[in-house]
Amino acid sequence: MTWLRSQRTRWVPVLAWGVFVGLPFLLVLLIVQNLLRWSDASTQATVGAQQIAQIEARLRSGEASAPAAQTDGESIYLAASHASLAAAELQRRLVNLVEQSGGHLLTVKADEAGTSLANSLVLQVTFESRQAALLDLLAAAEASIPFLAVETLSLQQSDRRKEEAGDVDPTLRVVMAVRAYQREPSP
Missing domain, CATH: 1.20.5 (Single alpha-helices involved in coiled-coils or other helix-helix interfaces)
Structure with a gap:
């Protein structure tokens, strides 16, 4: 015991x-x-x-x-009267917007699914941009004449350039569908 x-x-x-x-x-x-x-x-x-x-x-x-734009009602439309010329004008405007914001353009293509509205066309733009520059691009697109409407916007952090964890302005891959309108063809 x-x-x-x-x-x-x-x-x-x-x-x-x-x-x-x-x-x-x-x-x-x-x-x-x-x-x-x-x-x-x-x-x-x-x-x-x-x-x-x-x-x-x-x-x-x-x-x-931002300049105060005076519109006469017709300037909100793309200047071209034919659909293919209007698409080319819209493409040129989108490419300029991306380049002015410092983005790297990857692709521009027509979005056939988004052209259901009469006298409108939709282009899908894919590019890489810094987060701060994307804000400038969206503000420029919103304030532009002729009228541009961002239909869809998809953002993803770019795999091409891996940023450090503390980076406050990462590079993003942006897929954006933009709609513009053209005048009704005159009879």
Whole structure:
């Protein structure tokens, strides 16, 4: 019986050590881990707030510098009267918009599924652009005469140029369908 009792009491100091030292140590580790997570979340929130402030400032400056266009009702249409000439004019305008924004044009093609509206045509443009330059391109397309409507916009981070994890202006692969209208042919 004394041998059994001595075996039981032999583990008491080990258990006491584990309870009184081990549990507080685990508690401290959990607290440190949560503090690190909160710090990372705070840093990400700060970076997000800075990005939003930059975008808002660019929008405000773009609104102030945008020319006030006077339209007579006819200037909202593409100048070409034939569908193929209108498609070429729209393609030229889209290529210019992408190049002016600093993007890298990949493809331009007619979107046959999107031409269901009479006297309109849709082109699909695929290009790579920085996030900030894409905002400039969309603002220029919205403010352009003749009227251009972005039908669809698909963004994906580019595989061609892998950015660092902390990059605030990544390169995006953009697939955008743009609709423009042409005048009704005169009889």
